[in-house]
Amino acid sequence: MGVHGVMNVEVNVGPLSPEDVVAVARHDATVLLAPDALKEIARSREVIEGLADDVVPHYGVSTGFGALATRHIPTALRAQLQRSLVRSHAAGSGPEVEREVVRALMLLRLSTLATGRTGVRVEVAETYAALLNAGITPVVHEYGSLGCSGDLAPLAHCALAVMGEGRVRDARGELRETADALAEAGISPVVLSEKEGLALINGTDGMLGMLVLACHDLRGLVRVADITAAMSVEGQLGTDAVFAADLQALRPHPGQADSAANLRALLAGSGIVASHRGPECTRVQDAYSLRCSPQVHGTVRDTLAHAELVASRELASAVDNPVVTLDGRVESNGNFHGAPVAAVLDFLAISVADLASISERRTDRFLDVARNHGLNAFLADDPGVDSGHMIAQYTQAAIVSELKRLAAPASVDSIPSSAMQEDHVSMGWSAARKLRRAVDGLTRVLAVELYTAARALDLRAPLDPAPGTAAVRDGLRELVAGPGPDRWLAPEIEATVGYVASGTAVSRAQAAVGTLA
Numbered sequence: 001m002g003v004h005g006v007m008n009v010e011v012n013v014g015p016l017s018p019e020d021v022v023a024v025a026r027h028d029a030t031v032l033l034a035p036d037a038l039k040e041i042a043r044s045r046e047v048i049e050g051l052a053d054d055v056v057p058h059y060g061v062s063t064g065f066g067a068l069a070t071r072h073i074p075t076a077l078r079a080q081l082q083r084s085l086v087r088s089h090a091a092g093s094g095p096e097v098e099r100e101v102v103r104a105l106m107l108l109r110l111s112t113l114a115t116g117r118t119g120v121r122v123e124v125a126e127t128y129a130a131l132l133n134a135g136i137t138p139v140v141h142e143y144g145s146l147g148c149s150g151d152l153a154p155l156a157h158c159a160l161a162v163m164g165e166g167r168v169r170d171a172r173g174e175l176r177e178t179a180d181a182l183a184e185a186g187i188s189p190v191v192l193s194e195k196e197g198l199a200l201i202n203g204t205d206g207m208l209g210m211l212v213l214a215c216h217d218l219r220g221l222v223r224v225a226d227i228t229a230a231m232s233v234e235g236q237l238g239t240d241a242v243f244a245a246d247l248q249a250l251r252p253h254p255g256q257a258d259s260a261a262n263l264r265a266l267l268a269g270s271g272i273v274a275s276h277r278g279p280e281c282t283r284v285q286d287a288y289s290l291r292c293s294p295q296v297h298g299t300v301r302d303t304l305a306h307a308e309l310v311a312s313r314e315l316a317s318a319v320d321n322p323v324v325t326l327d328g329r330v331e332s333n334g335n336f337h338g339a340p341v342a343a344v345l346d347f348l349a350i351s352v353a354d355l356a357s358i359s360e361r362r363t364d365r366f367l368d369v370a371r372n373h374g375l376n377a378f379l380a381d382d383p384g385v386d387s388g389h390m391i392a393q394y395t396q397a398a399i400v401s402e403l404k405r406l407a408a409p410a411s412v413d414s415i416p417s418s419a420m421q422e423d424h425v426s427m428g429w430s431a432a433r434k435l436r437r438a439v440d441g442l443t444r445v446l447a448v449e450l451y452t453a454a455r456a457l458d459l460r461a462p463l464d465p466a467p468g469t470a471a472v473r474d475g476l477r478e479l480v481a482g483p484g485p486d487r488w489l490a491p492e493i494e495a496t497v498g499y500v501a502s503g504t505a506v507s508r509a510q511a512a513v514g515t516l517a
Contacts, residue, residue, distance in 0.1 A: 009107075011114045011129070012037050015316040016107070018308070021212045024132060025104035031129045033114060040116030041125055044324040048119035048195045051330060052078075059322055059332055061194045082192035086163060089156035089201055092141030097154065099169065101436075102137050104209025105151070106158050108315075109200065117318035118199035119330070127162050127190050134185040135171030136161070138178075140206075146417060147338035147428030150319060151206035154429070159200035164189025203319045207341045210432035211311050214348060215304060217439050221446060222301050223506045223516045225355055226259050228449040229293040230266035231469045232362040235456030237276050237373045238286040240267040243294060255301030258517035260294035265513045270466035272457070287371075289361035296358045300351040307344040314341055338428030342411035345431035352438040353403040356445040360396045363449045366456050367393055379455050379483070386486040389452050392493060396448045399441040406434045406441075447496040450476065450505065458482045471512035472505050 007027065009020045012034035023029035048061060057063045057072045073081050110128040113120055131138075138161035144153025160166040164179045182189060192200075233240065240263065248260040267273055285291060322332045365371045367378045367389060380388030410431040416423040454473040457465045465473065479495040481487070499505050510516055 008032055010034050011107070011111055013040050013115050015312070016111050018212045018216060018311065018315070021104050021107060021209065021315075022216050024107045025100040025209065025213060028135060031107065031110070031132045033110075033125060033129055037114035037116070037125075038122055041113065041120065041122050044116040044119050045121050047324050047328050047330065052194050058330055061330070078194050079191060082194070082197035083163065085197040086156050086159045086192070086201065087165070089152050090160045090166060092144035092153040092157055094142035097140040097142060098436075099137050099173075100213065101206065101210055102140050102154075102158070103132060104213060105140070105154060105205045106132055106138075108205035108209055109155060109158065109203055111315075112203055112205070112318050112320060113199065115318040117323045117325070118320045119195045119324045120199045121193065121196065124162070124190055124192070124196055124200070127187065130185070130187045131161065131182075134187060136181050136185060136187075137169045139167045139169065139175070142433065145206060145429035146415065146422075147204070147207060147342055147426035147430070148336060148422060148424070149321060150201070150203040150336040150338065151429050152201050154206045155201040155203060159192075159197065162190050162200070163192065199320050202321050202336050204314060204317075204336065204338045204341055204428065205319075207338055207345065207428035207432040208311065208314050210436055211307065211341055211345055211348075212315070214345075214432075214435050214439050215308050215311055217443075217501075218300075218304050218348065218352070220503055220506055221439070221442055221500075222259075222297060222304065222355070223262065223509075224446050224450070224500050225297050225300075225359060226262035226293075226516065227266060227469070227472055227505060227509050228359060228446050228453060229290070229297065229362065230263050230466070231453035231457060231472065232366070232449065233263070233286070233290050233293070234267060234270055234272050234465055234469055235453050235460060236286075236290065236362075236365055236371075237272070238290045239277070240264065240270070240273055242286070242291050243267075248294060251295075253295075253298050253302060255305070256294045256298030258301055259297040262516045263294060265516070266468035266509060267466050268468070268513070270469070271464035272460050273466070275463050287361075287365065289358050289365065293358065293362075296354060300355045303347055303351040307348050310340055310344045338426030339411065342426040342428030342431045345428060345435050346407075346409035346411050349403075349409075349431070349435045349438045350407045352435070352442045353400070353407040356396075356400050356403050356442045359445050359449045360393070360400045363389075363393055363396055363452050366452050372456075375456060375459055379452065379459065381483060381485045388486070389448075389455065389489075392448050392452060392489055395493070396445050399445050403438050403441050403445075406438045410434065443501050444493075444497055447500045448493060450500060451480070451493060451496040454480075455483055468509050468513040471508045475499065475504060475508035 007029035009029045113125045138158045140154045140157045145151040243260045243263045377383040378388035378390040380386035410427040480492045
């Protein structure tokens with residue numbers, strides 16, 4: 001933390017943490033370049049400058065790019081070469097990408113610059129940090145990246161801003177000409193030199209930034225899913241016996257064990273569960289959507305753990321082409337290919353769809369008198385006059401249907417580009433964009449389950465829910481009223497979405513039962 005409680009994130013030669021990325025992207029943490037990073041940047045720049053006057057062509061230093069790499073560029077045209085590269089690659093189209101994504105992208109590009117493997121000058125890295133700290137966000141568009149050679153178009157729009165060109169959003173969110181916004185912030189545009197344009201656009205930073213943000217959100221949402229499942233098991237007079245540790249240990253997947261442990265903690269002390277635990281209960285087994293919650297939720301957790309591992313490796317990477325090696329060589333490579341990141345982005349989208357699907361099935365059971373064990377149809381106050389939560393489940397179903405479409409992988413596609421030089425691409429940016437939409441959809445689906453299950457718990461009175469589930473329900477009741485005649489549902493659903501997305505639902509549960517896995 002810095003002065004007055006403002007968070008500082010130091011960018012050094014080593015990797016950033018996921019928490020660093022979230023802090024800068026979402027919470028405007030101040031970015032500081034470490035002294036060791038500045039030294040390494042300067043050291044590798046000396047290598048590039050030593051090659052600039054070499055009669056032998058060096059890719060990215062004294063040649064064109066991609067399929068045009070065979071042309072040797074004379075010294076007098078090299079500044080123009082860099083400007084032309086950035087301008088021509090800033091070719092995105094469509095809606096603006098979210099501010100947090102652009103900030104994550106810029107921070108991660110800065111992190112690679114700080115490794116000293118790219119050969120840029122110190123002032124280039126310092127200008128990236130200055131834009132982030134001034135809250136200036138380049139306008140980046142939805143379409144333009146094939147995920148190889150990295151996220152070229154999105155990164156080029158950021159490099160264009162560093163040059164003082166194009167458009168940006170200032171700290172107030174207003175659309176500005178870049179030159180005006182930089183002048184107001186006291187930031188001088190950079191005139192790019194040899195190698196620098198290429199170093200600013202050859203990276204997986206966009207797809208990686210979206211992966212890190214998605215993993216952060218999903219780490220909270222898998223806990224929410226355990227909470228909503230516990231509320232549904234309880235509200236539908238299900239049993240907690242199937243979540244016993246010894247039963248779960250017979251299939252030792254770590255995510256399954258964590259989910260089952262959460263369910264046991266959340267259902268401990270439930271008066272509702274205790275009310276039907278005796279021999280008079282004739283139910284043999286709960287439906288899969290209740291009984292198999294740890295198995296499905298656990299699969300999502302294990303997928304997430306794998307994605308977080310891939311993200312950690314990518315955060316530790318220096319992605320550029322060519323790179324300045326530790327012993328001073330300048331070498332071409334293929335590390336900009338987004339395949340490792342693209343694959344886990346798609347993998348997560350599949351798991352998100354499955355998690356939302358089981359949540360919707362649990363919700364639907366509450367609304368059907370043939371399956372909800374004594375509750376009113378659709379949890380309506382006066383069925384027939386009132387519709388209760390009937391259409392809330394429609395909203396869930398519509399989202400789940402879309403999530404299934406979004407689960408179709410982007411990374412299996414490839415369209416050749418650059419005159420067949422770039423003949424196999426990752427489509428990782430596209431995978432990341434659809435995952436963001438999927439995470440938002442999952443948040444809403446879980447919110448509807450929580451909203452519905454909380455109503456069911458109220459309707460089980462005078463039986464008392466468990467302390468854990470009661471705490472979550474009571475927290476929601478501070479935002480949304482309990483059962484009664486039909487009301488306008490949309491604002492109540494949105495309030496519940498906020499309760500979930502903010503982490504408050506998890507905090508309420510943990511205050512009652514301790515830290516959830």
